[in-house]
Amino acid sequence: MPVVDNDKAAAPATETTNAAPASNGEFRPKILAFCCNWCTYAGADLAGLNRMNYPADVRLLRVPCSGRINPQFVIEALNKGCDGVLVCGCHPGDCHYVTGNYYTRRRMLVFKRLLEYAGLEPERFQVRWISGAEAGKFRDTVTQVCEEIRALGPIDVCEEVAK
């Protein structure tokens, strides 16, 4: 697996579009991260406050709770050309709404197996619990997921959608 130098790989600070092809022709994946408002999003915020470097290939999408994440969101994201999807929530027991992530855990356990059964690479759909204090874990997770997906290459979007 290629080691990515974050400083070199990171896009310019003004990068705001979805395009983001690196100038040197290197593959830059498009990764969608669903982040729970109360834990992971705060964790990402803390990572920013601490000036941690992580690849700019990840797009955060804030949801009120990881229990809000409908499996359909994930299929839709992959169908529409995201190279990977990361689902993040509070650690079990820490949910702001007390039980939301327990349901997510069961749902995602089944859903991940189903997606892999239907032919998706396991790396393209990942679930992690990241708390509001775990800025380092957020950075590490995002970096790791980005590296894994870079190694895999672009997702095989069906031709009808790619048009």
Next chain:
Amino acid sequence: MSDIQDKLRARAKELLESGEVKSFIGWEAGRFENQTTPLIITDAKDTDRIIYNEYCANTVAKYVRDVKPNGKVALCVRGCDSRAVNRMIADLDFVREDVYLIGLPCSGMKDRKTGELFKKCTECRHNNPVVFDEMIGEPAPQMEPAEGRFDVVKKLEDEPRDERDAYFDRIFRKCIRCYACRDVCPCCTCRKCFVDQHRVGWQGKQNNLAENRFYQLTRVMHIADRCIECGECERVCPMNLPLMEFNRKAIMDMNDLFGEFEAGLTDNEPKSALITYELGDVEEFM
């Protein structure tokens, strides 16, 4: 069989004449040889149309939802129908008092084109009704499924990922999204299905791999913990897609992860796996 059919006709006549039930759901002869179609009657005069033979392919329980506003419904139930009734009662589609269940023995139904048992019947593990108000005829001998319940799924799982990917992509590509599998499914009982919510736009209108995959995977997730494995989705599929390969995969995983569970055996069963949780569930997302 014709003995049972005569008793069934007589019983339906009694029930309708006495006013105990307002309508009766069963089967009648179809247009072609050995073909049967679902029958809904409200008049005792029509009971001569009722037939019951080894070609009654349809699982008729879902029609209860349509006719129950008119009053109590007499419903013919075999194993699959009775579990569908339990399923719909558990989903609050109707209550047990809405239906009068006439149990019928079943030794598997035959495809009129081939004369052989339907695939869903060779895999059946509950051929006699699990719930009924009265039973017509003696329960049929317990059927032995031809192969292990999850054998096909396990075989597919063992294949390399890219081959499996290509295999399922072929299935998705073939799907014409007629939604017959949804219409016939006793678990798909949403009043407004996500595929019909055009303005919300969950489901696009194109017929392509991405949209078909979106539909099929969502269908599986929606019914995952409630599927009664009646196999009707496969039987009605005009493209002959092996849809139970998806349903069984989800059921197998949930059995492994959250304990053995079979839907539709009672109408007050424990909460299905995905609408409940336990603190000590399997953890693999740390």
